[in-house]
Amino acid sequence: DAKTTQPPSMDCAEGRAANLPCNHSTISGNEYVYWYRQIHSQGPQYIIHGLKNNETNEMASLIITEDRKSSTLILPHATLRDTAVYYCIVYNNAGNMLTFGGGTRLMVKP
């Protein structure tokens, strides 16, 4: 599976959009981009995933660049409850495991 690079930490003001970047320059054609988050002491929570098109659900939007080498997770109106570690992962059928790296620690501030 391709490796991902994320900033270790970010801050966001409550009510503003949080834009979390992820670099996956070695992604291959059949690999999906997945985002999970982990709120302190809880299990990881699935947020969204996509292959090449932008995706939106009730939690977030996922913007994938045309060359698929990077993506951005957007939380449109961040709340204090969105404070968590956010993991960007690329994954394909051939891989035996979903590998979680270091993630980005997002701090939403009042």
Next chain:
Amino acid sequence: NAGVTQTPKFQVLKTGQSMTLQCAQDMNHNSMYWYRQDPGMGLRLIYYSASEGTTDKGEVPNGYNVSRLNKREFSLRLESAAPSQTSVYFCASSLSRNVNSPLHFGNGTRLTVT
């Protein structure tokens, strides 16, 4: 609909003791997984079960065994606990091993081995 339920939530063992971590899901998922999480290491896959009746090793299987008891339940056994197995253990499930099938996680078992 509870999702993925893990028991116990906390456990302290002495070196050499054995125990079984239990996991059950009520989402009719076919695939189940056991991960461990250590500070600074992210999550690492221990074992997974692609479907009922099958199990396979993940990244860090040494010192563990698993049983896929039925479609709902997937247990993780430590036969002789070691301090290196002190960790937080997460169980997860997904509809299938298909790449388009997200994982759903339980809230973990916090294990300390002294």
